[in-house]
Amino acid sequence: MRVGFIGTGSMGSMLIETFIRSGAVNPENVVATNRTIAKAELLAANYPGLQVARSNKEAASQADLLFICVKPLEFKDVIEEIQALLTPEQIIVSITSPVLIRHLEALLPCKIAKVIPSITNHVLSGATLCIYGDRMKAEDQKRLENLLSRVSAPIRISEEHTRISSDLSSCGPAFLAFFIQKYIQAAVSATGISEEEATRLASEMTLGTGKLLTDGGFTPAALQQRVAVPGGITEEGLRIMEKELCSVFYDLIRTTHAKYEEDLEKVEARFFGTKADEERDAFTSFPYEPPCP
Template sequence: MTAVNNNTLQTISGTIVLAGAGKMGGAMLTGWLSQGLDPSRVVVIDPAPSDEIRALGAKGVRLNPTDAADADTLVVAVKPQMFRDVAPALKRWVSPATLVVSIMAGTTIGALQELCGGAVVRAMPNTPAAIGRGITVAVPASDVSATQRATADALLRATGAVEWVGEESLMDAVTAVSGSGPAYLFLLAEELARAGVAAGLPEALATKLARDTVSGAGELLHRSDLSAATLRQNVTSPGGTTAAALSVLMGADGFAPLLERAVAAATARSKELAK
């Protein structure tokens, strides 16, 4: 299910409350402001805001106000393990007409409706959101209006691409693939550098080669219309060095079954977080 974004950040009305301004919440806030959202319409709730978030107060962002009023939109970016403890304080901002957008892993629409109320959109972004290259998958509750969905889309799109799905059951696998996925790529760069050192390269050079290779290949994949499989085949000469390496990585005990087990483990953990 795809989304047609009829809203821009400038056309969204009312107060937006951001609960949790850590790495992901802070990245979203930065994206909103850089794309023209009026800072005076943003309320940030965070018990230990960073210096960068505190500095936004000078631009008009309201930080930890003592009074609460019905918000048009509440974006919940706290750690999922903390949600049940902070939910009563967040509920003070929510009316039945409030759009509640959650980016908490494993936290279901049902839990959000029970503890916060409002019209709920559950979303899962990933860490490239910090540089505007994130990918977010979102699913709306049945009572989310078209206007509210467009508002959620505009807020989430400030940090990258957005995909919408119709089945909440997909979100655990989404979390395992794209939510946790950047860590898999960072591990690849880490271990590729380590393997380079084992093959005789100086550590600094191996690290640079691994980082630039992973990031450059990722950018090529981003810009190319070709599939990942085709790009892999294009760089693999029969009987060459790449083919020799891929014979190991694509073997019965290689990369494919290992990654499948990793994604399955992350999916299972996402389901556990919902309990």
């Protein structure tokens, strides 16, 4: 299977590198292109055998499985450029969440999937969200998930939950890293512990917590209960966090959904020159009632 990439920015290059490093794909079976060809050439220099395509058309014509890794408002131009070259047997994979399956199926003859990767895939961990169009047969889905499983845990989701699922799996590492960063800064400022030592302790704690929540069989609630002795220090810390942070997470979700709604509307107009208010609301609405004390 020949795997192609249009776009070798942050996520495109991460996918190429992790697929090759994991042994999921040999460099000789990868063809990549980018608007700035030098970026694709750098990947080829690091992974001998990887072929650099000089245009989107060249990449599309040579790939059995084609990942399109471009920004939402650039997607329509790429599609229009390559659509005449594509065949029903090819699989097109979008990693751009506001571009809907129906947008692509309306314009392309091939099989359509949407995959939302995470920066955690860089260390062969975390989830990859998978959404499939009607043309993707069971064997096509298995083929794609076999590839993704070498670098992540493929998880099938419904397209209506793209945003919140992405918040948790793809945006989540940045949100969690922000929390850890602020925790470290407070520790350094309040106690004089070195930033290096605090960072190491917090990082090891994060790694161990992740393993407890995956391999260890704990739920978040059960883990808190196990650590927090009644009347103890952890319980007191959790009390202040519940009081001060609860509404922040609802504001966070409301903000990410509002941005997604804005992007979805722009993509809809870019593809069809219209807005789809009812469908947009179905994808982005959620109750905003934080159960905070």
